[in-house]
Amino acid sequence: MAEIGGRCVLIDPDRCDLSYCMHENSAAEDPQLFRYTRNQQSKERQSKRFSNIRKKVNTKAVEEAEGRLAESPSRTLEITEFIEHLQARAQESPILHEFYERHLAKYQ
Secondary structure, eight states: OOOGGTOOOOEEETSSSSSEETTTTEEEEEOOOOEEEEHHHHHHTTHHHHHHHHHHOOOOOHHHHHHHHSOSSSOOOOOOHHHHHHHOOOOOOOHHHHHHHIGGGOOO
């Protein structure tokens, strides 16, 4: 335990933040905190910006293709269901690839 002295971090997973950490040597007068919030994550990923771009340029064909893909279970342990998902994905891939390649790639 002596080898890690001064190098510990306390983490509270039950906070509202994605990550809330405090150094073990923090005092009430001078806390050494690290917070990582959902709002900060959204800003870094620019998710609202890309969501608005998708809404502007999204077509009916893309919405239908995404809807059909959402119907097939991608997270399954049943091999037959996963094969069905892969087949659906292969069928919808040209529509989605063309859309994401042409429209969203130019905004990055």
